[in-house]
Amino acid sequence: MTVLSTARRPSESLVMDSLNPDYPPPAVTPATPRVWMFWGTALWGLLIFSAMFVGQIGAIVLLVAQRGLPMDLASLQLVGREPQALALSVAMGLPTTLAVVWLAIRIKKASFVDYLALHWPSWKQLLLGVVGLILIVLVWETMSRALGREATPGFMTDLLKSGRDKGAALLLLFAFSVAAPMSEEVLARGFLYRGWSESFLRVSGAILLSSLVWTIVHLQYDLYFLAEVFCIGLWFGYMRYRANSLWLTTLLHALNNLTAVVLTMWLGS
Template sequence: MDSLNPDHPPLIVTPVASRVWKFWGTSLWGILLFVAMFVGQIGAIVLLVVHRGLPLNLASMQLVGAEPEALALSVTMGLPATLGVAWLAIRIRKASFVDYLALHWPSWKQILLGAVGLIAVVLAWEVVSRSLGREATPGFMTDLLKSGRDRGAAVLLLLSFSVAAPMSEEVLARGFLYRGWSESFLRVPGAILLSSLVWTAVHIQYDLYFLAEVFSIGVWFGYMRYRANSLWLTIVLHALNNMTAVVLTMWLGS
């Protein structure tokens, strides 16, 4: 037998180390991603405050941060910070950035299915909002977007909310967090729910009603992320949702 023949030693299969962060690793790096996004956004406001020669305090940051142009820059600067930390975490695991985050382009059928499902979810919440006599868009967002339109910052807000925000939030939620958690004890269903909760927490400025709507949209995005194995799909869906909301609020809202 080969196993007893010194000229033919038995093959030893060395297990390949996992290149995916599991539950706790994903959770800790996820916190760092969230902090990076926050620091990038706040850092943009701080730079504007310093550039204008204002005192570096909370009042000055609130004053500058309320301006549509400053908010657009803040949202945009959260993207490179988020991508940088995600790249570092994936690099440490010696994995492919593209494969880890499932940056594969979906088919048109998958995009169509995702869009139809998103429309159904949004319309369902619209019906509920009307039946309860609620606004379909948070009041402070309506004021911000209309102010941006009037101040000539419409394009900046549209780009920040329709490009930068979807990319940074999807890399965090449906990209990094979903990937690691789906390969832990949570499996796919748990990863979809937990990543949706985290994404909902990013929108903590909303009230409970709108947070429930955000969570339901997040669950649909998570399902499509699983079904299509494509983060680009959820980025596109997220962008379409935000772009539609921005355009309707700015130019069609009463």
Template sequence: MDSLNPDHPPLVETPALPRVWKFWGTALWGLGIFFAMFVGQLGAVVLLVGLRGLPMDLASVQVVGREPQALALSVIMGLPATLAAVWLAIRIKKASFADYLALYWPSWRQFLLGAAGLLLTVLAWEVVSRSLGREATPGFMTNLLKSGRDNGAALLMLFAFSVAAPMSEEVLARGFLFRGWSESFLRVPGAIILSSLVWTAVHLQYDLYFLAEVFSIGLWFGYMRYRAGSLWLTILLHALNNMTAVVLTMWLGS
């Protein structure tokens, strides 16, 4: 048998590495994924406008979109749209969805390290905010969350901002974008920085001060995504950060 013949060793198939979108492919697909997220969010508001029998125009969409319940629902509906677009991009490359996004559970040690770094980052910004006489939370978010609480949408908003938003944003930034860009000429450091910038751009409703805070948190999430090799870790950290902010604002804040 050839398998026992040293002159004819058995052939060993080397498993092919998963195909990954590189810099421009990741960038273009990232735009498409963001557009899909936007369409999903907008579609939820348009649906509410139709169900209420309001005129289907921009004014009605703007009015309904400002309501806490509608905003929470739009954030929730952005999640399936984001996942569908990411799945399509990965499917075209014939790669595993879980492998491409590093959907692996972290260890407790990795989670505690990530949480500790997040806590230190948030506390540092809290100290800076107090020294500058600034609010630790954007005023419009405080008003939105408290309005949702008073109008019976507290749990819906808690789910939207603590589950749906972290999953959508992490799948896009630390999942799809980081994976592709880290295997391009940017390598890991460039991918962490650029994906953090994109994540920060998603929060353009904030002023420059809060955008700087978001960017610094994004850098820490990116580092933990690389160190742990787990997107679930950054999803959990993101959810923890948002849930703490929502709970403190809606129920414990003055």
């Protein structure tokens, strides 16, 4: 005689409980993204900026050592003013920046792509970003002309003209239109925005603070140009929020720099 067991396996129990209105299935809540919050993001941001600086100054130090010059401030300044050396310095800041950002995200065991929002934007979002950027630049160009100011900082104009004459045009083009936008966007609209937007600052505070940090990175400019940088940073921050895409702000940043470099070199001819 066969005895039928009344014991239910765990999977059968879950199925039966889900059919019982007195025992509804447990709600499954999505896992909270692993993100550095305000202070963690701020401290890591400082490390990322330091890594960018170390990569840039490291390139100059190597050139000074390669030429057998004394390792002092005068030699660093002398070599650093050369267009080829400056372009190499800017380019070398990119790998060190990416390395520290990767480490910070890796410690949180998060996805590098999702953390930095490395998603391609739609053509509509790209068009909106470009139109907004053009309008901002035109407003500042008009103000510069009305105030009798130069549209491009004088030292940048001299650097680009010198680089063109010395055969460093392509190297400068890569440094300012590819390496610099990627480094700065990964720091500002990538890492800093992501952590701060999920802290007490929320989105608006993250846009403001990340734009301010991005402006501080450009302290080689005077207050007038810093104000322009800050305005452009606000637009980039808004587009980062609207499109949820760091690639979008990187493309806009690259387009802005590319246009400035090409026009300055062309006008210089």
